[in-house]
Amino acid sequence: MLSLNNVTKSFSGVFEPVLKGINLSLKEGEFCTVVGANGSGKSTLLKIISGEYFADSGEIRRNGEVAQVVQDVNKGTIPAMTMLENIALSRMKTPRFAFYRRHATEAIANVRSLNIGLEKFIDQPLGILSGGQRQTVATLMALISGRKILLLDEHTSALDPKMQKELMEYTARSVRELQVTTLMITHNLEDAVKYGDRLIMMHKGRIVADIGGKEKSELKIQSLLEMFHRFENQSLMHEGGEKCPLT
Amino acid sequence: MSIDLIVNGLQQGFILAIIAYGIMIPFRFLDFADLTADGAYPLGGAVCAVCMLTGMHHITVVAIPASMVGAGIMGICTALIHLKLRVNSMLAGIILSTMAYSVNLRVMGKPNIALFDCGGLFQESIGHNILIIAAILAVCVIPFAVFLRTDFGLRFRAVGMNPNLAKQQKISIEKYTIFGLFVSGTMFGLAGSLIVQLQNYMDVGIGVGILIHGLASLMIGEVMVGNATLSQQLVAPLLGALVYQQAQGIALSFGLAPSDLKFFTGSVVLLVTALPKNRILKRA
DSSP: EEEEEEEEEETOOOOSSSSSEEEEETTTEEEEEEEEOTTSSSHHHHHHHHSSSSSEEEEEESSOOOEEESHHHHHHOOOTTTTTHHHHHHOOOOOSSSSSHHHHHHHHHHTTTOOOOOGGGTSSSSGGGHHHHHHHHHHHHTTTTTOOOEEESSTTTTHHHHHHHHHHHHHHHHHHHOOOOEEEEOHHHHHHSSSEEEEEEEEEEEEEEEEEHHHHTTTOOHHHHHHHHHHHTTTTGTTOOOOOOOO | OOOHHHHHHHHHHHHHHHHHHHHHHHIISOOOOOOOHHHHHHHHHHHHHHHHHOOSSHHHHHHHHHHHHHHHHHHHHHHHHHHHHHHHHHHHHHHHHHHHHHHHHHSSSSSEOOOTOOOOOOHHHHHHHHHHHHHHHHHHHHHHHHHHHHHHHHHHHHHHOOOHHHHTTTOOOOHHHHHHHHHHHHHHHHEEEEEHHHHTEEEETTTTHHHHHHHHHHHHHHHHHHHSSSHHHHHHHHHHHHHHHHHHHHHHHHTTTTTGEEEEHHHHHHHHHHHHOOHHHHOO
C-alpha cells in the first residue's frame, strides 16, 4: 500500500541529511506508530509521504491518496465553517453543482459506527468546540475522506490526558474498522506500545528499530524507554544505520 | 430629513450594495485584499456610456453585460498579476486601478460624457428605479448565494478560510481566486453601468473613493449582523449599504457640505473598524 525505497532528504543550509536511506513498507490496513526524539526526521518522513516535500533520491509508492491530521487543529479544519461543512469538504473528491448538505449528511449516516458524540453540533461553527472536539472532527474528516493512507502527526499531543485517551481509542478503533493504512507519529511511548500493529523508531534520519508481529504485542514500555534513551545517549554508535535488536 | 432624501438614499444604497458585495467576495471568501474597485467601477461605467452613445436599441441587453465582462476581465488581470507575477494583492489592485484610468479615457475618448436622450433602464419615477435596481441585485446575489451552498461554493469559501487545507483537498487556489475576482469585477462593472444610466452622465473620476464607500458599507453591515455564518455574510453588504447611505443623508440634512462627505466616510470606517475591538469606545 505504501513503500519507501532508499529515500533521502536534505535541506539547504543543514549539513547533515534529515533522512538517510529510509526503507519502509506498509501493508493495506497496517497501523504503524513512529517514535523518535525531536529532530530525528519523523515529520519530514510524513511530509515526504504526503507529497509536501520531495525526496532528494529514492522511490516512494503510494497505492491510494493520503489524508493527514496534524497537531495544530487550525490547520486541519476551518473553524469558521460548520461541522457539516468541514465534513462535506473532506468528502468531496469530485465537486458537483449539487448542495453539499445532502452528501455530507449521507456520509455521516454511512459512518454511524464512527460516531463521535458531537452530532448536536453539526450545524454549529467548529470554532465553538473545544480543541479536543475539533481534533476529533479533524480525525473523522480524514477517516471518512475515502483516502486509503492516513498520516497522523502528533494529533493528540495538544490535548488534555483524558481527551488524548479518548481520541486515541477512537482513532485506533476507526482505522481498524475502515482498514486504512496508518502511520502515526507520537511522543507518547505508552500510546506507541498500546496501539498499532507495528512500531518504528527513528534516530538522526534513520529507522533504527522496526518492531512488528508478536514482538510488538509483547513489547513493554520499559524496553521501549530504555531503547529510546540508549539511542539518545549513544547516538554516534548507530551512524551505520543498523537495526537495533530489542533487548 | 426629507422623504426625498430617504428614497434617494435607498436608490443609491442598492447600487452601493452591489459594490459592497463585490468587495466582500474577495475579502471574505478568498482572503484577498482587492482594491480593483476604484478602476473596475468606472470601467463598467465607461463601457456602458459608450454602448449608450452608439445608440444600441437593446441598451440593457448589450451595455450591462458588456460593462460586467469588461470589469470582470480587470478582476482576472488583478488575480493573474498577484498569482503569476507574485505581486502583493493590494499593490496589484492599485496598479490596475491606476492603469484603468488611462484605459477608461481611451474607451470614452474624453473625460466626461453626457447621456441625455440615450435611453437606458431608468425612468423619472424613483420608485420604479428602486424596484429595477433591487431586482437586478436579487438576480445577482440569489444565484451566488445558491452557488455558495454547492460543492463548488464550499470549496470556493475554503480557499480563503484555510488555504493549507484547501491544498490538501486538492482545491486549485489559482482557479478559484481568478473566478472570485472575475465575479467581484462583474459586480463593480454592473454598479458602474447602473449609476451611469441613473445619472445619464459618465465622468472618468466617478471611481475615486468608491472602494472606501463599499468598505464602509460592508463594515457597518458586519458590525450590525456579524459575519460568523454564511447567511450573515450575505446579508451584511446589503444592510450596511442601505444604512450607510441613510447615514450620509442624515449628515447632509444636518448641514454637512457634500465636499465633507469623504471625511465623514473615513470617520465611519474608522469607527466601525475600531468599535468591535476597542473597549474604551465600547464603554463610551
